[in-house]
Amino acid sequence: MTRRILRDNALGLFFIVLFLLALIGQAIAGHLRTNEELLHHGQAAQGFWEFVFSSDFVVDVAENWQSEFLQFFFFIAATIWLVQRGSPESKKPGDEGPGSDEDQLVGRYARPDSPAWARAGGWRTTLYGNSLLIVMGAVFVLSWLVQSLAGVAVINEENAQHGAAPLTWSEYLVSPDFWDRTLQNWQSEFLAVAAMVLLSIVLRQRGSAESKPVGAPHRVSAWESE
Structure with a gap:
């Protein structure tokens, strides 16, 4: 039953997983980039969740x-x-x-x-x-x-x-x-x-x-x- 559900919804699930992975990757890369800029200007680094909600x-x-x-x-x-x-x-x-x-x-x-x-x-x-x-x-x-x-x-x-x-x-x-x-x-x-x-x-x-x-x-x- 589970295999059939996955097969019948594979296209939608595939792109939802890609979306989530890309969004997480964007958040991680953006957080690292922002902290590099902050440290370069002598400012305190941001926490990950602080950046995500910024x-x-x-x-x-x-x-x-x-x-x-x-x-x-x-x-x-x-x-x-x-x-x-x-x-x-x-x-x-x-x-x-x-x-x-x-x-x-x-x-x-x-x-x-x-x-x-x-x-x-x-x-x-x-x-x-x-x-x-x-x-x-x-x-x-x-x-x-x-x-x-x-x-x-x-x-x-x-x-x-x-x-x-x-x-x-x-x-x-x-x-x-x-x-x-x-x-x-x-x-x-x-x-x-x-x-x-x-x-x-x-x-x-x-x-x-x-x-x-x-x-x-x-x-x-x-x-x-x-």
Whole structure:
């Protein structure tokens, strides 16, 4: 039973473990780097947990989270209405839009084993039918908010060390530091999505759900090669 659970959830578990290992590694490396800088300036070293709950660590984590969830928010939303012929990341041309109730198995077209809110109709089905985009957007907004709050704390600590006036939260939101931190992550995420969509037209990875069959023609989408 346990083996079956692990097999059926292996992909999600694999990335959760990678995430935790990377986060722990970031915390350890960041703690060592911070203490090197503190000792170089003749200041006392920070404890590990003191660093983990510091604005310096939180802002670095939050700025990456918000860009990742923004990437998926836009990708999910764009794939409703936009298509890319030949890419397994896209619906076929002509299928743009949210689809019919019959296609989406909602309301009277729901199966007996469909989720309850898919069968409920009204606002509950509408909410459930957009729940992935809503959650991705909410996590982005919350991460962006945490990034901005932690970021203003970090920059005000630096300002205090140099005798400069502190910034308010609204002032920090329009500052070069905030947008430099933000846009350097956004541009890389959008590039990664574009690369995945376009490269998957002509490149293959045998056995991957994100790739067309190796022998599928370039201009043929995954749905046409089945």
